[in-house]
Amino acid sequence: MSGIYLHIPFCRKRCTYCDFHFSTTFESYRSALLEALRLEIQLRAPELQGTVQTVYFGGGTPSLLSTDELSELLAVLCANYALDSHVEITLEANPEDINETNLIAWRQLGINRLSIGIQTLSDQTLSWMNRAHGVQDALFAVKLAQNIGFDNISVDLIYGLPNLDLPQWEQTIEEVLNLNVQHLSAYCLTVEPKTALNHLVRKKKLQPADETQQSEQFLRLLALANDKGFEQYEISNFSLPGFHSRHNSSYWAFKPYIGLGPSAHSFDGRVRRWNIRNNTAYLKGVGKNENWFEVESLSANERRNEQILLGLRTKWGLDTTSLTSGWTQKENAQIEEFARLGWLKLDQQKIILTDSGKLHADGIAAELFRLD
Numbered sequence: 154m155s156g157i158y159l160h161i162p163f164c165r166k167r168c169t170y171c172d173f174h175f176s177t178t179f180e181s182y183r184s185a186l187l188e189a190l191r192l193e194i195q196l197r198a199p200e201l202q203g204t205v206q207t208v209y210f211g212g213g214t215p216s217l218l219s220t221d222e223l224s225e226l227l228a229v230l231c232a233n234y235a236l237d238s239h240v241e242i243t244l245e246a247n248p249e250d251i252n253e254t255n256l257i258a259w260r261q262l263g264i265n266r267l268s269i270g271i272q273t274l275s276d277q278t279l280s281w282m283n284r285a286h287g288v289q290d291a292l293f294a295v296k297l298a299q300n301i302g303f304d305n306i307s308v309d310l311i312y313g314l315p316n317l318d319l320p321q322w323e324q325t326i327e328e329v330l331n332l333n334v335q336h337l338s339a340y341c342l343t344v345e346p347k348t349a350l351n352h353l354v355r356k357k358k359l360q361p362a363d364e365t366q367q368s369e370q371f372l373r374l375l376a377l378a379n380d381k382g383f384e385q386y387e388i389s390n391f392s393l394p395g396f397h398s399r400h401n402s403s404y405w406a407f408k409p410y411i412g413l414g415p416s417a418h419s420f421d422g423r424v425r426r427w428n429i430r431n432n433t434a435y436l437k438g439v440g441k442n443e444n445w446f447e448v449e450s451l452s453a454n455e456r457r458n459e460q461i462l463l464g465l466r467t468k469w470g471l472d473t474t475s476l477t478s479g480w481t482q483k484e485n486a487q488i489e490e491f492a493r494l495g496w497l498k499l500d501q502q503k504i505i506l507t508d509s510g511k512l513h514a515d516g517i518a519a520e521l522f523r524l525d
């Protein structure tokens with residue numbers, strides 16, 4: 154099973170908290186970059202054997218592409234890769250781009266899954282986030298997409314926000330799940346270096362939630378999503394049965410994928426590759442086929458560590474039989490200690506985190522890492 158990720162590095166505005174790769178001043182080279190992306194799609198085709206099960210347009214803001222631009226990218230994909238007849242094609246879409254004309258065109262292009270960036274249901278918060286949409290735009294966008302026939306819709310939310318108390322967070326989750334979407338991704342706000350949010354926090358103009366509040370909000374999210382029939386299949390991802398993101402699930406299952414576009418990462422099971430995180434250097438580099446990506450071969454320990462990190466984050470847990478070697482005595486003692494604390498349970502050959510363990514997922518994984 155293979156997946157293809159396409160990174161569209163354009164955004165209308167710079168969201169306060171965002172450290173993804175994108176540009177807000179791209180019109181002068183927009184078509185040249187998309188041409189480079191189409192060229193990369195062709196150049197990389199020999200890397201993927203077999204059928205492609207998933208295509209994911211992420212970014213940046215892929216929904217700001219015109220129908221013609223999306224259509225051209227999909228045409229080159231179809232011409233160069235064997236897309237499965239049931240391929241999952243996801244488009245990340247911001248509410249301000251969602252209108253009847255676009256939705257009809259996206260469906261005609263074969264896009265069958267939308268991931269809509271709602272983030273929060275407070276206009277005040279959307280304003281300091283510098284988002285380009287308001288609450289009503291987001292709610293309307295979801296309804297319109299459903300009316301046009303999209304029946305696999307994911308929405309993104311952020312918790313741990315400044316001034317978001319527990320009752321407000323509960324109300325947000327309930328309102329969003331009442332929209333009858335099939336999937337929810339919810340991420341805790343992180344203050345990344347070199348973001349406007351970092352600057353505001355350092356100047357004491359904003360104060361994100363503390364760890365206790367974050368944990369309370371996370372556990373409440375689990376309970377409310379569960380009440381509505383949503384299964385938490387990865388720490389930040391919830392779905393109704395049958396609606397998990399097939400694309401993202403293959404990352405967590407350590408399957409091969411290729412990432413196309415500036416800053417996109419690829420993985421073939423042994424080697425990681427990442428494209429240059431600079432739009433003009435990318436388009437020039439792809440054009441000349443030089444200096445536009447780097448590669449790193451993962452050592453046996455690095456592969457094992459990634460498997461542990463990713464496996465523990467999922468409902469399926471870490472399948473210890475998939476590791477190339479068993480646990481040492483010291484590691485076994487550590488696992489038993491985590492089990493005693495109630496953070497994980499052992500099920501046959503699987504290690505699965507409990508709800509309280511999910512609060513410590515990265516720390517638990519790190520304790521089991523092996524260093525080269």
Ligand code: SF4
Pocket residue numbers: 163164165166167168171172173175212213214247
């Ligand atoms: S729209 Fe998305 S990618 Fe663009 S700045 Fe905002 S959060 Fe980042």
